[in-house]
Amino acid sequence: MxxxxxxxxxxxxxxxxxxxxxxxxxxxxxxxxxxxxxxxxxxxxxxxxxxxxxxxxxxxxxxxxxxxxxxxxxxxxxxxxxxxxxxxxxxxxxxxLERLQQIEAIHPLERTAVVQSGVVLQTLQEAVAEHGLIFPLDLGGRGSCTIGGNISTNAGGNRVIRYGMTRDMVLGLEAVLADGTVVSSMNQMIKNNAGYDLKQLFIGTEGTLGIVTRAVLRCRAQVDDQPTMLVGVESFDNLVQFLRHVDQGLRGCLSAFEVMWNNFYRLVSTPPASNQPPLPQDYPYYVLVEAIGADNSLVEAVLAQALEEGLIADAVLASSEGQRQQLWALRDDVEQTFQHAPTFVFDVSLRIPLMEDYVNEVDRRLGEAFGEFKNFTLGHMGDGNLHFVVAVGDGSDAARETVERSIYEPLAEISGSVSAEHGVGLEKKPYLHLSRSSAEIAVMRTLKQALDPKGLLNPGKIFDA
Ligand SMILES: Cc1cc2nc3c(=O)[nH]c(=O)nc-3n(C[C@H](O)[C@H](O)[C@H](O)COP(=O)(O)OP(=O)(O)OC[C@H]3O[C@@H](n4cnc5c(N)ncnc54)[C@H](O)[C@@H]3O)c2cc1C
The missing domain is CATH 3.30.43.10 (Uridine Diphospho-n-acetylenolpyruvylglucosamine Reductase, domain 2)
Structure with a gap:
């Protein structure tokens, strides 16, 4: 043309x-x-x-x-x-979807919220709190990301270990197909096995099968106690054992287990970062633990036992809401990595016992390829999800490809995923085959062809139709 x-x-x-x-x-x-x-x-x-x-x-x-x-x-x-x-x-x-801003209803008894898809996540969190509820999805982009974007990327975030991913919080939704057909599947019940669960077609499919316009979301009862602590740990082995320890000891209340490798913790607790280090800066690992619904005495007992058994080296338990927010601010301050731009951001998942060797292998490959590099490492470790922010090279496509191969190739060998929670988009499209079989990708193409035969919605993202 x-x-x-x-x-x-x-x-x-x-x-x-x-x-x-x-x-x-x-x-x-x-x-x-x-x-x-x-x-x-x-x-x-x-x-x-x-x-x-x-x-x-x-x-x-x-x-x-x-x-x-x-x-x-x-x-x-x-x-x-x-x-x-x-x-x-x-x-x-x-x-x-910026004008689809309405929170249509909040039902405290059923613990649901009915929203238009352009509602900002934080706005919803605050609105349901006024009704004694929490919407458990939480992530660093909360002040800008929208419910429709969260659904379309099946966002994960900080509390997946307890509440699951966005998929687990969507009871129903409404979506518009490529030809304008409205598929209204605004189910309000937790249980509904009447045929195919059509909402799943639009969750995590990055706007390639339909445009989400409304949703029914599952909230939870608000509880006052949110004990939050930062812990210093001497070895990865101890970190894994500590995860098991808090998971059992906190009696189902563990709601976040966010690990920061030493280099990330130092970065976010040293000027120009505005946060102070609540613990000394020389432990190899730090973990932010949150236990929604647990009382402080239980948490203190669990921490004391972990210290006694040598699983952890040091700990600070937030004693006020302000301190709680300061601990979270450390974990959320990913923007400090911009000091070392150009950087490349990664989001992968793998089995927890394989993590230490995997991170070492990634660093070995980066060292071999570049000599000097920085790999700020953190993640939702309780979910098997790691993030790397790699500062290396000149930001060129060639440098990016070398970094990508260093991270993704060893993942394929251990059946990890090239995308834990961010999706595929254009960035991970060349690597989709490392985590999905050709039969799986063929079914994805069949779905795309069935719902959007002209290939009009978000073309070229995830895979080529
Ligand atoms: C500081 C920061 C921290 C983050 N932390 C996390 C984290 O912990 N976990 C996590 O999972 N992600 C995280 N993210 C990534 C991001 O916030 C999520 O992917 C978020 O869900 C995207 O929402 P959005 O509204 O910004 O979507 P957009 O960026 O606008 O769009 C994302 C995709 O969804 C599609 N889309 C958007 N709205 C709709 C709709 N209504 N219908 C159909 N398709 C739609 C778009 O076409 C695109 O494919 C983080 C991002 C930042 C900046």
Whole structure:
């Protein structure tokens, strides 16, 4: 297709969207490019049109028009995703869910919330708290990421060990297919085995099968006690035993087990970082433990026993809400790694007993390839999930590929996953085959073909259709 025709087609879909939804809902060209492509990105959004519908019906009408024009469509939530799954091309139409902001209902008795998909995670957390509930999903991007983005990436975060991933907190949802069909599956019950569980098609599929517009979310009862502690540990072996110890000792209350390797802890507790080190900076490992619902005396007893048995070397238990937040602020301050930019961020999962050898192997490969490097290591270790922020080289594609191979290739040998919780997007697409068999990828293609035969929704992400 010639460029002139291409541009003509773009403006035709823009004009048709304006005619259908009104000019206020539709941004074109410069108004689109002037918006940042991600919360940590400087460049603007590359797309010809950005639509801001207010409800499912408007999303459906927008999709019908895009379908009729064969326009490719990318859904945008809070743009906090870390694997380039919301990236656009100049000819794309963006459907931003930013105006789907309504919390439609909160049901304290059933412990559910009914929301539009553009609601920001933190807004929902705060809203349900007023009704004596928690929405257990929690992650560093909470102030910007949206429920629709959380669902589409099946976000994990800090409390998976207790409450599972986003998938485990979605009872029902509503989604719009590529041709504009609305699939309303707003189930409100915990149990519903009446046929296929269609919501799963839209959870963790990164906007490639449909656009999520509403959801019914499962909350939990709020409890006052949230004992939170930071612990220094001398060896990985002790770390694993300590995990087992707190899991048993805290009687089902363990809600986070977040490990920081020494280099990450030092970074986030040394200026220019604003946080002070609550424990000395020379332990090889630090772990942030949270136990929602446990009382302090139980936690103190569990810690005392761990100290006595030599599983841990040191510990500080938060004695106020302010201190609790300070401990979490250390773990959340991933942005300190920007001091060492260019950096590459990774999110992998593997069996816990294999972690120490795996991290050593990654570091060995990085050392062999680059000599000098920094690999800030942390993770939701209780879930078998590690993050690396690797600072090395010049940020070039060649450097990235070498780092990626150092991290992903040893994973394949131990049946780990190239994506624990961030998704695949464009970034991990070349490595999907290391974690999924060809039969699995073939079924993914079949689903894509069935729901979006024209290949219009988020094309080229996860795999090539
Ligand atoms: C500081 C920080 C910490 C983070 N920590 C974690 C963490 O601990 N665990 C974790 O899992 N992730 C984490 N993330 C990644 C990110 O926050 C999550 O992936 C989040 O769920 C994305 O939500 P979003 O609204 O920003 O989605 P976006 O970035 O806007 O989009 C992500 C993907 O979802 C699609 N999408 C968005 N909305 C919809 C919709 N309504 N319907 C269909 N598709 C849609 C997009 O097309 C894209 O493919 C972190 C990010 C940051 C910046």
């Amino acid at each position: 010639s460029e002139a025709l291409d541009l003509g087609a773009q403006s035709a879909v823009g004009q048709a969207l304006i005619a259908e939804l009104g000019g206020e809902q539709v941004l074109l060209d410069e108004d689109v490019h002037n918006r940042a492509a991600g919360i940590w990105r400087k460049e603007g959004i590359k797309a010809c049109v950005l639509v801001r519908p207010r409800n499912t019906d408007e999303v459906s009408r927008a999709m019908k028009i895009c379908h009729a024009h064969d326009a490719t469509v990318i859904a945008h939530g809070g743009l906090t995703g870390l694997v380039h799954s919301a990236d656009t091309q100049p000819e794309d139409v963006v459907i931003s």
